[in-house]
Amino acid sequence: MHDTDRDLLPEGLxxxxxxxxxxxxxxxRGALDVFASHGYERVETPTIEFEKSMASRMAGVQPRRMFRxxxxxxxxxxxxxxxxxxxxxxxxxxxxxxxxxxxxxxYCGQVVxxxxxGLDPAxxxxxxxxxxxxxxxxxxxxxxxxxxxxxxxxxxxxxISIDFTLPDLVDTLAAETLPLAKGQIEAVRRELDAKDAGxxxxxxxxxxxxxxxxxxPFEDAIARLTEFDAGGAxxxxxxxxxxxxxxxEGRARVTLDPSExxxxxxxxxxxxxxxxxxxxxxxxxxxxxxxxxxxGDGEAATGFSLYPDRLIDLLAExxxxxxxxFLPSGHDPAIAARQRAIGWRTVAALSEDDDPVALxxxxxxxxxxxxxxx
Numbered sequence: 001m002h003d004t005d006r007d008l009l010p011e012g013l014x015x016x017x018x019x020x021x022x023x024x025x026x027x028x029r030g031a032l033d034v035f036a037s038h039g040y041e042r043v044e045t046p047t048i049e050f051e052k053s054m055a056s057r058m059a060g061v062q063p064r065r066m067f068r069x070x071x072x073x074x075x076x077x078x079x080x081x082x083x084x085x086x087x088x089x090x091x092x093x094x095x096x097x098x099x100x101x102x103x104x105x106x107y108c109g110q111v112v113x114x115x116x117x118g119l120d121p122a123x124x125x126x127x128x129x130x131x132x133x134x135x136x137x138x139x140x141x142x143x144x145x146x147x148x149x150x151x152x153x154x155x156x157x158x159x160i161s162i163d164f165t166l167p168d169l170v171d172t173l174a175a176e177t178l179p180l181a182k183g184q185i186e187a188v189r190r191e192l193d194a195k196d197a198g199x200x201x202x203x204x205x206x207x208x209x210x211x212x213x214x215x216x217p218f219e220d221a222i223a224r225l226t227e228f229d230a231g232g233a234x235x236x237x238x239x240x241x242x243x244x245x246x247x248x249e250g251r252a253r254v255t256l257d258p259s260e261x262x263x264x265x266x267x268x269x270x271x272x273x274x275x276x277x278x279x280x281x282x283x284x285x286x287x288x289x290x291x292x293x294x295x296g297d298g299e300a301a302t303g304f305s306l307y308p309d310r311l312i313d314l315l316a317e318x319x320x321x322x323x324x325x326f327l328p329s330g331h332d333p334a335i336a337a338r339q340r341a342i343g344w345r346t347v348a349a350l351s352e353d354d355d356p357v358a359l360x361x362x363x364x365x366x367x368x369x370x371x372x373x374x
Contacts, residue, residue, distance in 0.1 A: 012116050012123030016312075023316040024126065027308050028108050030154035031128050035106035038147055040130045042106050045087035051079040054086050056292065065113045080112045084127050085305055089291035092133045093299065101134025120281065122309065129284070131303035136288035138240040140302040141270050142247040144286055148274055148304045149252050152283060155308060156315050159277025161253035164218070164244070165260040166237055167267040167287065169211070177233040178207045192259035211259045218245050221256035237269060244270075266290075272304070279310045326356035326364045326373070335368050344370065 009015070016024055032042065050071075055063045066079040081087060084107050092103055108128040116122050130147055132140045149160055166172075170189045174180040180188060187203035195212055214224040222245075226238055245254045252274075263285050264271040271287030286304025290297055327336050327348040336346055347359050356364055356373055363370040 010123075012121045014122075019319055019321075020312060020316040022322075023319055024308075024312045027155040027312050027315065028126070028128060030156070031151040031306065031308070032106065032108055034147060034151040034154050035130050038104070038130075038143075040104040040106040040147075042108070043088060043091055044109070045081070045084060045091065045107065047081055047110070047112075048078050049081060049087065049090075050074075051077040053090060054079055054081065054083075065115065067112060067114060081109075082111050082113045083305070084109055084111060085129065085131065085303065088131050088303075089133075089301070092131070092301075093291055102140065103133040104130070105133065106130040125307050126309050126312070127305050127307055129286070129303060129305035131301055133291065133299060133301040133303075136268060136270075136290075136300040136302050138243050141240065141288060142244045144302050144304055145244055145272060146247050146251075148272075148284065148286060148306065149248055151306065152274065152276060152308075152311075153251075155311065157276035157279070157283065157311055159253075160251070161255065161275045162248065163255045163257055163260070163273045163275070164241055165256075165264060165271045165273075165287075166234070166241075166258045166269060167261055167264040167271045168269050169234070169237075169258055170208070172233055172237075172269075173208070177231040180204065189259075189261055193261045208259075215257045216255060218254040218256050221258070225256070225258055240270065268300075270302075274304075274306070276311060278314050281310065283308060283311060321360060323363065324359075324361040325370050326354075326359065326361035328365065331365055332368075336365065338368075339365065339370065 036042070051063055051066065051068055054066070063079065066082045068077055068079045071078045088105055088107055092105065096103060106129065110124055111127045112124045114123065130144060132144055145162065149162070152160055170185055170192065174185050184204045188200065188205035188208055191199040191203050191205060192208060192211060197209060197212055200206070200208060200212070210224070210228040214221050214228060222238060222241060225234065229235065229238065241256065248254065263273065264287060266289045267287035268290060269288055271285065273282045274284045276283055284304055284306035288300070288302045290299065291301055292298040322345050325339055325344040325346045327346050329349045329352055340346055347361055361373060363372055
C-alpha cells in the first residue's frame, strides 16, 4: 500500500524555506545584537525540563498548554517548553543567584504549545527577548520598552506602536479606594477585559466604569485616568507611565488600555504589548513580574518576549534573491576568496554542464572580474 502522508507535518508546524530562513536569521541576529549592545548576556536553555519546574516558577504559566510525557530515566513528568521566560527565571534564581543585580539576560529559541492562540494555528513559534532581573522600577521598565522598540527596528519592523496597561489595577483599587468583595474581583477584571459595561455593573463594578473610557492615544487616555484617580491610589503608576512614554516619544505610537489583562497573567504593576505596521496581531509583550522562589515573594524583574514569526514572513515576501557569483570550473580559488571577502555570495560549478542562470546566479567570474549574466 502506497504511503500518502509520510511527508505531512502535524497541524500548526511548518518548514522555513531558504528565503524565510534567511529573513529569520536577520531578525534574530539584529535583535540579539541590540540586546548585547545594551549589556544583556545571552543564555541558552533546554527545550525539555521537568514540568514542575516550569509550572511553578511564575504565576500564570499553564501546564495544560505544554506537551508532557514521562521521563524513562527519572520517571518524572517532563514538558516541552512553551515559554523561555520562565527558564531564564530559573537560571537567575539558581546558577546566577550570586551575580550582582540588576542582572541583564537575553535569549532566543523555539517554543511549542499543544494548541495555537486564537486565530493563529501555529504550535511552534520563535521567541526572543530580554529580562532585567532584580528591579521592577520605572527606570527598568523604560529601559526594556526602549530596547524592545530598538530590537524590532533593527530587525526590520516599521510603524511600531505600543500599548501600555496596568495589570494589577483592579487589585490596587479594590484594596482600599474602590473596595470589592473577594469574590467580585475576578468578575470585575473579566468584564473590564471584555469592555462590557453592562456586565461590569452586574458584577458590582459600577465605580470602575470610567476605566472603560480611559483608553486610546496615550495623552488623552492618561488624562482620563488621572481624572478618575481622585483618591491618588494610582498616582505613582500614572507618573511611571508618563516617564516611560517620554522615553520612547517619537519612536513609537503609544496608547493606553489600563485595565487590559489578557496575556498579562504574571505581570505586576506594568505591562505592554507591541505591534508593527503590516504585521497581523501582537509582535510581543512585556512588563514587570516576580520570579517565584521556594519561599516568600521571589525576585522582582522586568522584561519582554517577542514572537517575530509574522514579521519574518512579511520580510521574506519583500526580500529579493541575493546576487550570486558563478564560479566556472577551473577558477582561481584565491580570486574567488577575494570576491567573497568583498561581499559576493559564490556558487561553484561542479561540472561543465552546470548552468549559472538555473542555479540562480546573477554574475559569472571571468578572470578576476564579476561579469553580469544576460
